[in-house]
Amino acid sequence: MMFPDIDRFIPNLKSLLVVYEYIVHRYQISKWLNINLQVKDSSCSISLAPHMLVTTMLSTIPDVVFGPFCDLAVAPVARLLHFQNIPLVTMGAASNEFTLQRQKMYSTLFRFGYRTDELGSLFVKLLQYYKWSFVKVLYEDNPKPWHECQVLLRPIAHTFTSNQIRSDNRKITSHDVDDNFKSIFIDFISNNASEKTMNIETNQTTLMNNNKDKEFFESVQIIFGLYIIPIVCLPGLIGNILCIIVFITNSMQRFLTTQFLLFLAISDTIKLSNDLLYSIVLIIQAFNQQYGKKLFLILYRYCHYINTVSTLCAAWLTLIVAIERYVLCSGNSQKRIIVQRNSRIICYSIIFCSLIVALPVSFRYEIVPLSTINQTLIDSDSPLRLSKFGSSRLFRTYSITFDLIRAIIPSLLLFYLNTRIVYLLCRMKSSTGTAFYRLTISLIIIIGCFICCYFPDALLSLILNMGYIDESYQKRAIREITDFFVTFNSAVNFPVYFCISYTFQRSVLRLFARKAKSYSRTTNEDVIQRQGQRQPLNNIRNMM
Template identity: 35%
Template sequence: MEAANTTDMDTVGEVNKTLEEYEQFYLNAQFATGLVFYPLLCTFGFLGNVMSIIVMSRKSMRTSTNMYLITLGVADTVKILNDFLYFIVILCLRVDPLTGNKAMGLLYPYCHYLLNMSLCASAWLTVSVAVERYIFICMPTKAKEYCNLARAKIVSVAVFLSVIVISLPFAFRYKTTLKFNNASNTEMYEVEVNNLWQNPHFSVPFNWIHTCLRTVIPLIILTFLNTSIVLGLRRSRAANKRPSAKQKITIMLVSIVIIFLVCVTPDAIMSTAFGLGYYEESYLARGVREITDSFLLINSAVNFIPYCIFNKHFRRTFLGIFGVKMFNKLSRSSIAETTRDNLRNSGIQTVMETKLLLSSESATLCAPNNNPGG
């Protein structure tokens, strides 16, 4: 009997030790992502998306493709701002636990909705861009009919309105309750799963439907479209050795789709293959979620890079808007003034003036004397 009790105690001890290790893993992952990775990438992504939206909103840049990319930038910016709020909450939890607890309790239910809504919008706007490029490359005779600015505006607005409605149940997934904590002798905010979401007859089907709409179906469509576009691009490049501007834009859009596929797949595996949620899961699952959510943030933050690399028109417009050419002219003028000052200070200009003076005196001496008394 004593041996059995000892074995049970050892088992309980091992379980507790494992739980502590998973908790530490979660806290380390939260620190690395929430306090280090998030603020850097959020700052870069926010500035990149805002500048991209400004550039593509110019009259000379108004195309159907850029309309989709502008809307995609808006969706990605919502995701980035949402993640920046998470950084602020995690920082408050470290610096002032009571304020951080209150911020977490009040913001988390709504931020969870914004996360799922923006991700779903980003996925289907990326699909919209890929569909349009597929028509341009593989069905060029249909391009004028289906690929125009008016249609792009309608599709973009329809995507946003649809995902706002479809994702609405996520706004009611969690509720915040105020409970007395005996350990700290204070009232603490706790985030709990709502009664509706505790019902498996609702939560399981809805999770599967939304996950399929947010990740699985877009991934399948994008894989097919990307493969078709790449094959079509190879055929066109075989005929024309030098890539055209349209081909470079296609390469840019293909790179955006590849970034989406790479960054979204880990989250899709977590949600579908393992069926894992978020705040209510174990420390191990929450720690892994911190990592997969970082990939989602990368997807929202780096589109500015392929825009600059592959789109020459975007680069020129960007430089024209943000005054880089003017900066270069001012820099050259400043350098010229500095050079003149250095020459003046070093006495070179004085030497040149002396040489000119001697030359003028020599010319005077050598000049013919017209004085008759000479």
């Protein structure tokens, strides 16, 4: 047993020996256990405690060591016992240094007292409750020197720093005691006042910059959200709906690519509808800001998930279209049959996997309770904030993986496939001007648009870890622009098909021609004329 033989210390050697004798007598331990107890005075000394241990170990190796108590005495003793694999039991060793270095130097240490890092967390909760951000630590050199107090205060100060709480230390002198500690408070008030003046100037500069960034963001949001996105989305929605109708008609079913383009058009329709809803919320917010913010709060997380799923589906459906077109250009009939037979399975698999893979995105943000609204929320002007999962390393790893899957890997593969398709198409001189050739040209343009529109948005998320709600106004303005390019990509397919592919153009015009025929009235003259046309045909059949 190794504890300080100092009466003012709790615990001390004399009090622990009284407890030891009582327990041995009360439970009659000496009858069933042979105890050879050696008592040593550690004096809470960093040099005397290990000296006492080494002196004892020269004569006999202990089975267990109780104590020391003070951190400075425990550290060298515990390191020696670590190499001898002898357990050390103490209610001291409160510093978190013993926790951090446990595996390397303190593997046999067993503590059953408090820890200073937990004590620091208790202080932090108290300070946060009262919204205090500065702590002044007063200490004396008597009866213990300052370097021993540092062992206790260092982990507490580290906890303060990690929670953005400033702390400062000051030694109490005889002069402070004589003037009833007035000088301490005068120094504190004067230093704090000068710091507040500097903070006010810094805050004013920061506030001006934030106001400029906010004005820039609001201008970008109005230009893109209120004007450009609706102008792009409305024609894009009409075009994608026409694509869906054309691709399910019999005239386009003979093309193998039609099945993939049908699902791509559905994905783009969902994406454009989602973006148009965002513009509608902005328009409502312009007339009724409070109701618009409530609507934004309700819809954002769901729309964010739908947007993520639709963009992921569009990326991989575009990649499948490129692969299918490359197989057709290369003339590999066996692979073509495999793709043709499994086209629906491939499309449904992409949709199902996108729904599953994008699920964690819906847990990235959480609604801020009204009771916890603080200055940070007011500055960000957002009722949403990052959840614990959204700010964790696990979500960051997921976000990197998702951005690679969503845009980076598809873009690189599409770039390679596009160059190969162009090369193969140039060699197929006989197909120039055919329906196959024109459809391939339109798909090459669509693939190029995808690479140009998706790649910048993915790079911002992957390299800069740039989100939207939790970012500054300047970064949110950049995201408004990059998100518009993704929206533009979903709206550009119909005009490309219509301008280049004659087959698609005729199918669209045939839709309107059918509608015109369905509304035309049949007169008696039309009936007589049709009967007159059928009469010669009947005569020819009778002759045959």
